[in-house]
Amino acid sequence: MSLYCGTACRRKFFWCYRLLSTYVTKTRYLFELKEDDDACKKAQQTGAFYLFHNLAPLLQKSEHQYLAPQYSLLELERLLGKFGQDSQILEDSVLIGCSEQQEAWFALDLGLNSSSSVNASLQKAEMETALQGSFIKLTKALFELNVKDASLLSTAQALLRWHDTHQFCSRSGQPTKKNVSGSKRVCPSNNIIYYPQVAPVVITLVSDGTRCLLVRQSSFPKGMYSALAGFCDIGESLEETVRREIAEEVGLEVDRLHYSASQHWPFPNSTLMIACHATVKPGQTELQVNLRELEAAAWFSRDEVATVLRRNNPSNQQQSGAVPFWLPPKLAIAHQLIKEWVEKPTCSPLPA
Ligand SMILES: NC(=O)C1=CN([C@@H]2O[C@H](COP(=O)(O)OP(=O)(O)OC[C@H]3O[C@@H](n4cnc5c(N)ncnc54)[C@H](O)[C@@H]3O)[C@@H](O)[C@H]2O)C=CC1
Ligand SMILES: [Mg+2]
Incomplete structure (x- = not known):
């Protein structure tokens, strides 16, 4: 044509x-x-x-x-x-x-x-x-x-893992057959088609206008703090997930939020990280950390975060002992969100 x-x-x-x-x-x-x-x-x-x-x-x-x-x-x-x-x-x-x-x-x-x-x-x-x-x-x-x-190897690993763990039809129990490219698997007995799965996850950098909220899970490398993340529940919009996760994990209510960017993330399985900035109302910033989800959460000033971003190497920091925490590496979307906030702390947000 x-x-x-x-x-x-x-x-x-x-x-x-x-x-x-x-x-x-x-x-x-x-x-x-x-x-x-x-x-x-x-x-x-x-x-x-x-x-x-x-x-x-x-x-x-x-x-x-x-x-x-x-x-x-x-x-x-x-x-x-x-x-x-x-x-x-x-x-x-x-x-x-x-x-x-x-x-x-x-x-x-x-x-x-x-x-x-x-x-x-x-x-x-x-x-x-x-x-x-x-x-x-x-x-x-x-x-x-x-x-x-x-990016290529992340995609490859996610796809190889999906094929390795989805070799049988969940309806018939029969082995499924991969097409040549690996973009799907089909059950020969009932023709059900299975496509590689991606789980949507929101990752949000919460700010109160002057400080940003960084959190730690016990599974994180020692000393690393990141933005707050959570899987989308079935039936939720992106905005609803952001509001729920922030309420669940740190007990805060979102005032405004806006989308920033997204990233495929291969760990532990294939996720689509959807990155947002959110603000809470000034004066409503007291944290109630859900210790079943997080090891710690705290507000950090722009100067503190900018300093850590400049020297974001955990081994350097351990040697100098001057900085108590470090941030995710450049490739992680959490790093980009934090950097964006440091460089542009007052971007115009939309109501949640
Ligand atoms: N690329 C980046 O910059 C970052 C990526 N992440 C990723 O975000 C993801 C989600 O963050 P979390 O705080 O752990 O999520 P989360 O706050 O939703 O908690 C995880 C729990 O959610 C439940 N869950 C619901 N749906 C799930 C699903 N589809 N797969 C696995 N567990 C599910 C499980 O009980 C699990 O223990 C993690 O896989 C992590 O690797 C987290 C921070 C930074
Ligand atoms: Mg979480």
Whole structure:
């Protein structure tokens, strides 16, 4: 189908098309690969593969950061052959994106118990030697990856985990079958389609106008404080979740709130973090911390938070002993929310 609406406006639309073409073409190519098994199999022939072992990505350490190596199908088949593994395991790979030149990117886990391969779990140490890298937990590696790799590997891990934990139909109990791209699983006995799940979570930086509220869960790394987060309950709007979570966890009522940004977050499962700023009424700031949810919550001044942001490295702080807390790393949306508040403390909010 033509992308132009007619000869008269061809020139004008040519410019629009030229401006959008890379992104639109890439998006439509990925859509085709998700829907069409044959096209996706073909794309694997020229595609690149990222490797995992039990959900830990294969990484190579360069001077200052981790790099995620890519392998061609041919390289992968050779490697599998070397380990006496048949290439059926490739059926477990999932599509995670593509380059601007339409080179499709896939992820494959060599350590999970595969449904399609007899001898699925390959020896981790032997693989690492052959691949000249290490399978490193994403929780450890994420913050030392560049933004592109961090995002790709987060997506890959979430998708691989979802397939690993959703291999059976919850209605019939029969094994479900993954399509080639991994965008869905289907139960052959009743045709129920299962799509990868994402849980919406709101993360809110609460302010009383001059201070912001930071909280700690006992599961956080020592000394780290963050914005207040919570899963959306079924039936709730985003605004309702923000109001409920703030009331539940610290006993405050939201006066105004506004949306800031969102982020896919792979821990502990796939969540969509929806980041907001909220204000409470001045004079209604007394905290009643729910100790079943939080270990601590406190108000911090803009100066205190700005100081910690400037030197946000827990080991430095422990050495100097000068700053009692630290904040989530740059890649986390909590960091962006806090930074936004420090830089623009009086952005115009909407009523909740
Ligand atoms: N990217 C970032 O900057 C940050 C991300 N987070 C993420 O936000 C998420 C939610 O924060 P929490 O305060 O723990 O949520 P929360 O305040 O809703 O409490 C967690 C509890 O909610 C219940 N729950 C309801 N629906 C759930 C679901 N779909 N999955 C798991 N538990 C569910 C469970 O009982 C669980 O123990 C966490 O997974 C955390 O990793 C938290 C802070 C910063
Ligand atoms: Mg919470």
